[in-house]
Amino acid sequence: MEIDLIVEAKRIITLDPKRPTASLMGVFGGRIIGFDEELAGVTATRQDSFPNETLVPGFIDAHCHTTWWGLGLTAIQLDQARGLEELYAMIEAEADRLADDPNAWIHGTGFNQKHHGGQYPDIARLDEITGDRPLYLRHTSGHASITNTATLRMIGALEDGFENPVGGEVVRNADGTPTGLLDEAAQSLIQSMLLPYSSEEIARALDAATTRFAAEGITSFSEAGIGGGWIGHSPIEVAGYQLARASGRLHARAQLLPAIDSLDLLEGNASDFRGEGKGLATGLGIGTGFGSEWIRLGHVKAFMDGSLLGATAAVTEDYCGHDHNRGYLLNTPEKYREDVLAAYRAGWPVALHAIGDAGIDMALDLIEECQQTYGSNGAPSRVEHFGIARPDQVERAGRLRIVVTPQAGFIGPLGDQFVKNVGPERANWLYRGRSVVDAGAILAGSSDLPVADNNIRRGMQSAVDRLTENGMVLGPEEGISPEEALRSYTEWGAIGTGQIADKGTLERGKLADFVALSDSPLDCENIADLDVVATFVGGEPTFDSRS
Template structure:
């Protein structure tokens, strides 16, 4: 027998307790067939030798926003501006670049008020720079954006009797004048002017993004919201993923979470859908797991509250130093509406991925998961709470009893940890973006970047999970620190369990997909995981990234 590929390395970390390490692995097609003595004496069509490197399972980003990031690669990068004068200069330069077309949009991404002494751009100044051009500057959290008067006119926000949409706010000053800030679901008013993005444009964004994913050692990702709501880019967004895969332009495996708004009422036989004959799903009864190894449906994505930085996350105690929204954020819909729609989706075969950052939102998320599982049993994949940002001890305990997975972003700790700590105050710091307590409780801790909210250098995120240090050197909930091996598992084994794909990925075992990350040092033994290099990435037995090329 001749293998398609043999990889040798100084060390191969499998994360399989039956064979924790190896020095060689064999591949046929896209699958692993054996290690070391199991492939001894066999030849292969190709060999990849990494005598000074460590091979691990390919990294999994369990929650990110790929088209959003890919499209934003051509927008103004506001994350580098320090002080509003620099931001205004970037906007002015983009207006000049766009030339004479008055309808061309001015796009920017990565705004964070902490880079500007807590201030937001002045709408009058933006109007001076942009005139009648539409403007769309996205906050780094994704839960707010900044626009100008011209755009607010286009969406009708200046008309008498304008009403904020459910789950969103066009922010106004004390005199009732718009500030240019648009929060949560109200962003959909602006995005409606841009949607739908063309499939070809989305294919280009996916290619640009996933080429960069491969360079970070990422072989799989979960796309946290497609096809609907303010997070979707087209009602036929899945077609872009399929087209990218067919043309060899998708350089990592995609698991797609349809947004709850993309689901609609479906009916079947009276005995179907747990004996109720109806639920919330997609046409033809397509549900979780449908697809192939490159593009497959995952959980249904449900937004329940907003962001921590914007103080729109729904909490049970006041935020510090923020007076908007009664100082406790808000849910994006009524509990009654969530219950009807979420239970209908679960009944139709969709495991739940509930965005809940504030503890009030987490309370509701846990109640919905509890009711869904009691009424309809467990599904193929565990239900998830996305972010689990401000989680009380009792919520950790309840989540463990329900057997859920959670995706707090350790990568937030460095760049925005100081802001998060200041927003909740000393009494709640220990609840922020937990690690150790989640593992100890028995819940699944899945690693994710939430790109582009934070970057997708998952090595940096893993190191933050280990040291819990902010950019200014403050320690955020030091007791929540995890080990380097735990950090690696969050982006491999545990991410695979959280996405319901542990049978195919997450550990290196015979029969699993031949997806590997090759590092210059062992991420388990390195003094600083963030400082090791990605040497290569292998997707299904083929190089998707090679630093040596």
């Protein structure tokens, strides 16, 4: 028998308890057909060898924003600026570059106030640089944007009687003049002037982004919010993914999480929608799991609260230095209950963004009611981020057997800021690891790109050592083992996205998605120091440093 590929390696870590390691693996039709002695007498069209490397299952990024990041690769990279004068110079240089097109937008991404002594850009200075040109600078958290007076005028924020949108705010000084900062859903006022992006623009962004994913060993990702709300890029966003795949520009498998705002209230037979006759769904009743091995629908995404960096995540105790500020829910509990239950009874497992502990309370209440009322929807429901989780919430997440996606990769670049905002008393509750695993919840690894980078090896090392940039160990009891860190970005990520039958471990019959690393992540000194040598999706290389 001749198969497509036999790959040999110094060590193959399968994460399958029936065969934990191997040295040979066979691939046919994009799937694994056997290991070692099972391949005796079998030949292959192609052979590949990694004599000094370790193969592991392909990395799964269970929560990221691929189109957003891909579109932002051509914007000003604000994270490189140190000090506001340097940031102003970058914006001025971009304005000069666009001088021949006075209507062109200036786009920037990755602003973090930590690089500027905690300060935000002065709107008067931005006006001086940009004049009447529209400006859109995105905060690294994704939960805030910065703009100029010309753009505020375009969106109507300077008009008498202007009202903030539900779940957002055009931030103003005490005298009522805007500062240029737009929090949360207020960003949609600017985005509505840019949307929708064309399918071709989305496909180009996906090409740029997933080419870089492959270099990080990422073979699958979950796009956390498409089609609606302030997180989506087009009401037909799936078409952009289909175009990218058809034209050879999608280099990792995509699971798409529709924003709950993108769903419509549909009516079916009286017996449909768990016997209630109507629910929130997509046209034709298409739902979770629909699609192919390359593009399929996943959970429905809904925002409970905001961000920790911007102190808009809903918490039960004041933020440090922000008396009487406990963030806020982005809608009313009644509206959340109406929409989330309507989506769940339509068959969607839900993925609820909740960073603050008050937001987590809301998310857990909704998930528990969904499960008790309607039973299981197959894939477990999720709490995205689980940022400031009290001990009772960790126990409850385990009891409900849900998925949580705290980003270990935040700990290094953002951990010190988080602690400053919540104080030492709550520091051990931040972006937990060990306690989540021990409670029996499913810990799915993710980057939340572009909030932090998607270097999965760095994320795994952070999950183990939990070191911040300033050398603090964030929650010393929350570190997990290197094997658990690997599982969080492979096996547990597959469970958390409802795809464990096809990926997450290297087993016969599963997709041949794997990564060749320069050494074993289980016993190396520092996982972050490992190199990605090659990445394979369906047995085909999407990245190969050797060539």
